[in-house]
Amino acid sequence: MTTAETVVRVLAEPARLRAFAAVVLGAGTPADVAAASGLPLRDAGTALRKLREAGLVEGDPVRPADLKPLAATLTERPPADGLAPFVRAGKLISLPVAHERRRRILEHVASKAFEPRAYYEEKEINERLRAWCDGGEVDHVTIRRYLVDLGLLERGGGLYQAQPLPM
Known part of the structure; x- marks a missing residue:
């Protein structure tokens, strides 16, 4: 399950953020992502693998995953019991x-x-x-x-x- 914490943790790494931006802008293959992001092909492939594991990208050619269910949870207020964000x-x-x-x-x-x-x-x-x-x-x-x-x-x-x- 992709959570807001997962998104932030995964995209906090600059190469993954650049790769994700390239996918959002239409890059569909590792070579396209490398070219659009300025990353070496190997780094682009590693970043795509991590993005796929986190549920942020999917398919072949790669495309952004549907994050609408995640977006809906972002408006929920955490309980005031002191347990959030843990x-x-x-x-x-x-x-x-x-x-x-x-x-x-x-x-x-x-x-x-x-x-x-x-x-x-x-x-x-x-x-x-x-x-x-x-x-x-x-x-x-x-x-x-x-x-x-x-x-x-x-x-x-x-x-x-x-x-x-x-x-």
């Missing part, structure tokens, strides 16, 4: 640097992914966290470690136990 639509996009804010985000993830006092095998922990991390910047293993370090999950005997959240 959590969107049940997905963990990134983690804040500030410890207290990071803890709050991870408590939210733990409360939605696990039942307090329930036991889970590592495979199930990984599956549940992978679902939260899909499309974000943080991997499920890092989140699992943070949850254990913060005492939100306890590990022992090959099992994990979800801990009740503090009130």
